[in-house]
Amino acid sequence: MINIVANPFGLLLKASFRVKVAIYTFATTVIALFIAAIAFLWLLNLSMKNIVTVDLRGTTDQLNTSCAASIRFGDEITGAEYLNHGGNQQVLSATLYLPDGSLFAHYDREEQSAPKFPGQTDGEVHFEWNRASILRPMQENGELIGFLYMVRDLGEIYERYFTFAWLFLGLLFAVLALTLLSTTWLHGFLRKPIQELAHAASKVDPEKGYSIRAKKVGEDELGTLTDVFNEMMDRIQSHEMDMRHSQERLRQVINLVPHMIFAKDRDGRLVLANQSMADTLGIPVEQLIDSTASKWYSREEYQKIRSHDIEVFKTDRPHFSEEVLIDHEGNQIRLQTTKIPFVQSGTSHNVLLGISIDVTRAKLAEEALRNSNDELDLRVKERTSELREAVARMERQERLALVGRVSGNIAHELRNPLGAIRQSIYYLNMIFETEDFDVKNLKMIRKHMGMIESEVDASNHVITNLLGTTQVDRQRKKEKTDLSDVIQVSVQRVWVDEWAKLNMDVDSILVWGDFLQLRQLMINLLENAKTAVKNQSDATIWIDTKFDGQSAFIHITDNGSGMSEETLTRLFEPLYTTNPQGSGLGLSICQEIVEERHGGTIQFESQEGTGTQVKVTLPLFSPQEERPLGKENLHTESFADL
Amino acid sequence: MEKKAILVVDDHYSLRVSLKDILDAKGYNVRSVSNGFDALKECDANFFDLVIIDIRMPGINGVESIRQIKEILDYAPKFFVVTAYAVDELREEALRLGVEEFLSKPIDVQLLIKRIERMFSQKRTSS
Numbered sequence: 199m200i201n202i203v204a205n206p207f208g209l210l211l212k213a214s215f216r217v218k219v220a221i222y223t224f225a226t227t228v229i230a231l232f233i234a235a236i237a238f239l240w241l242l243n244l245s246m247k248n249i250v251t252v253d254l255r256g257t258t259d260q261l262n263t264s265c266a267a268s269i270r271f272g273d274e275i276t277g278a279e280y281l282n283h284g285g286n287q288q289v290l291s292a293t294l295y296l297p298d299g300s301l302f303a304h305y306d307r308e309e310q311s312a313p314k315f316p317g318q319t320d321g322e323v324h325f326e327w328n329r330a331s332i333l334r335p336m337q338e339n340g341e342l343i344g345f346l347y348m349v350r351d352l353g354e355i356y357e358r359y360f361t362f363a364w365l366f367l368g369l370l371f372a373v374l375a376l377t378l379l380s381t382t383w384l385h386g387f388l389r390k391p392i393q394e395l396a397h398a399a400s401k402v403d404p405e406k407g408y409s410i411r412a413k414k415v416g417e418d419e420l421g422t423l424t425d426v427f428n429e430m431m432d433r434i435q436s437h438e439m440d441m442r443h444s445q446e447r448l449r450q451v452i453n454l455v456p457h458m459i460f461a462k463d464r465d466g467r468l469v470l471a472n473q474s475m476a477d478t479l480g481i482p483v484e485q486l487i488d489s490t491a492s493k494w495y496s497r498e499e500y501q502k503i504r505s506h507d508i509e510v511f512k513t514d515r516p517h518f519s520e521e522v523l524i525d526h527e528g529n530q531i532r533l534q535t536t537k538i539p540f541v542q543s544g545t546s547h548n549v550l551l552g553i554s555i556d557v558t559r560a561k562l563a564e565e566a567l568r569n570s571n572d573e574l575d576l577r578v579k580e581r582t583s584e585l586r587e588a589v590a591r592m593e594r595q596e597r598l599a600l601v602g603r604v605s606g607n608i609a610h611e612l613r614n615p616l617g618a619i620r621q622s623i624y625y626l627n628m629i630f631e632t633e634d635f636d637v638k639n640l641k642m643i644r645k646h647m648g649m650i651e652s653e654v655d656a657s658n659h660v661i662t663n664l665l666g667t668t669q670v671d672r673q674r675k676k677e678k679t680d681l682s683d684v685i686q687v688s689v690q691r692v693w694v695d696e697w698a699k700l701n702m703d704v705d706s707i708l709v710w711g712d713f714l715q716l717r718q719l720m721i722n723l724l725e726n727a728k729t730a731v732k733n734q735s736d737a738t739i740w741i742d743t744k745f746d747g748q749s750a751f752i753h754i755t756d757n758g759s760g761m762s763e764e765t766l767t768r769l770f771e772p773l774y775t776t777n778p779q780g781s782g783l784g785l786s787i788c789q790e791i792v793e794e795r796h797g798g799t800i801q802f803e804s805q806e807g808t809g810t811q812v813k814v815t816l817p818l819f820s821p822q823e824e825r826p827l828g829k830e831n832l833h834t835e836s837f838a839d840l
Numbered sequence: 841m842e843k844k845a846i847l848v849v850d851d852h853y854s855l856r857v858s859l860k861d862i863l864d865a866k867g868y869n870v871r872s873v874s875n876g877f878d879a880l881k882e883c884d885a886n887f888f889d890l891v892i893i894d895i896r897m898p899g900i901n902g903v904e905s906i907r908q909i910k911e912i913l914d915y916a917p918k919f920f921v922v923t924a925y926a927v928d929e930l931r932e933e934a935l936r937l938g939v940e941e942f943l944s945k946p947i948d949v950q951l952l953i954k955r956i957e958r959m960f961s962q963k964r965t966s967s
Binding site for chain 1: 858859
């Protein structure tokens with residue numbers, strides 16, 4: 199207020215448009231009138247002076263002639279009369295002076311005494327404040343006879359001025375009235391559209407939208423302005439609509455997201471929250487805005503979250519964390535939260551945009567999975583051990599069955615010769631019981647005795663064979679033995695070439711060993727190779743021997759069916775066999791012969807469908823180890839055994 | 841009285857021969873062969889009252905021989921089956937085919953003779 203009072207322009211600026219227009223118009227008109235009046239007055243003044251001058255000159259010219267005579271004749275009274283009648287009403291005084299300046303005659307309208315000789319003899323009219331005067335020399339025949347001095351008042355001029363002043367005043371009022379009238383009229387023109395605009399503009403409310411339009415009045419600039427305003431409003435409205443739509447869409451989108459989306463300011467107050475957050479917390483979105491998260495988290499958790507927020511604002515980098523939240527139903531929810539620093543568009547306000555994903559289920563599932571994995575592990579272990587037991591049981595049963603089968607076979611093998619022996623004895627008894635004992639009977643007795651003997655031998659052979667395959671006689675002595683002999687004998691015994699092509703690359707190598715046991719070894723290995731290549735189209739068995747400074751090497755290779763991993767690992771296991779006719783003892787005997795009895799090694803390499811290679815290493819014969827030979831020739835014995 | 845004819849079928853030589861000698865001595869007309877194929881031929885060529893056959897033989901086994909013999913012949917000899925095992929799937933099959941007796945190895949000859957005699961005497965009375 200004080201300011202406004204102190205500054206009248208300020209007051210003026212605050213005044214209404216109408217007052218402003220009135221003041222401006224009025225002031226302009228008054229100033230124009232004043233200028234016109236001054237000019238007029240100046241012109242009036244000039245013309246009045248001219249009139250007065252002409253009047254004074256004319257009057258004095260008239261008196262000059264008439265008064266000259268009075269001076270010449272020295273007739274003062276006549277002169278005064280001339281002066282009295284010769285002038286007009288405006289003449290204040292007329293005075294005649296003699297050339298020396300002494301008074302001759304005088305007339306004064308108001309009966310005043312004659313003025314002193316003025317002294318100015320230029321004959322010009324002199325204007326004073328309210329009168330004009332002239333001093334004219336009077337001449338007669340070129341001789342100065344006196345002076346005529348006349349003073350005239352300017353009353354009628356002032357009267358005119360006065361009239362003019364009234365006129366001016368009247369004009370001024372008229373102008374004022376006209377101004378008021380015109381401003382009112384002008385106001386009518388200007389006010390309506392402007393008021394419309396102002397009204398429309400004042401009604402614009404961002405909350406209620408931008409549907410207000412100003413009514414157009416006239417097609418002038420204000421009309422254009424109204425159009426422009428309305429167009430502007432159209433644009434604002436459409437932008438507003440667009441913005442509302444995009445905001446709506448944005449809100450829909452963030453509300454569709456099943457994760458909690460929010461934005462927080464530096465103080466930790468929410469400036470944005472989506473429906474998922476509201477649903478989780480059981481608080482409407484509107485109520486969430488401007489509140490802090492302190493209510494929904496434990497004190498400890500909230501402090502942790504705040505420290506994360508501050509870190510994000512400080513470092514201006516995203517932050518990832520896990521949080522525990524209590525929802526409106528009191529459930530504990532585990533959240534995986536990502537916080538991103540974010541500058542709100544159009545402002546320099548930093549906010550923090552956050553997305554919290556509910557990982558409770560995933561976590562629970564993870565834990566459950568871990569638990570079930572543990573349980574599964576346990577069960578697998580249990581099952582595995584059960585299975586192992588079952589397998590072991592089965593193996594035991596299988597071995598028992600095998601033992602049964604083996605012993606069944608042995609029994610069968612023995613029953614035939616034993617049965618034959620029994621029958622022959624029965625027959626012999628029958629013969630001996632008969633009375634007629636003749637040559638024919640003797641022949642039959644001999645025949646049956648021979649049969650008994652041969653069956654006894656057969657039984658013995660069965661037992662010997664069995665011993666040969668199941669036992670390695672540890673008492674036997676080692677001696678200088680030629681591997682090529684061993685191999686030759688074994689190959690003949692096994693009849694390898696019955697089923698396979700035989701490729702031999704065998705040198706005479708002396709080893710320190712037991713011929714019979716080595717023969718058994720070779721027979722077993724060759725039998726296996728033969729079985730492996732059975733029914734193979736290009737079945738081949740290779741036997742190679744080599745030696746170095748210390749050892750002899752025998753390689754038996756076949757291109758047969760090969761062995762599985764499992765078979766390879768269980769090769770030497772007693773009673774383990776893949777051959778239905780096998781005893782499962784062959785390779786365990788081989789192993790014993792090579793490793794236990796001869797200090798060598800035996801190794802198998804095999805691939806299913808490709809074949810098998812057996813590598814046997816035996817120590818070479820060295821003269822230091824030679825023992826004195828016994829009487830018996832082991833080679834011969836071995837042949838006899840066959 | 842005509843001699844009863846018996847065929848002994850066994851792959852084991854001594855068993856076959858000793859049994860033939862015993863039954864010969866007992867007064868039967870005995871022939872012996874070493875396998876099922878020969879048994880079939882023998883049965884086709886001659887008449888037999890009884891066939892004693894080992895159940896387990898290489899080639900055609902005892903049961904198969906019995907089936908074929910029964911199929912081909914226009915007469916029906918009796919069959920005694922010799923088996924080494926108490927439990928045997930061939931034994932079951934033989935049972936289905938219809939055989940007279942099962943004999944365990946080694947054969948109890950005395951028992952065998954008793955059974956042969958009983959069978960033939962029964963046959964005689966029944967006929």
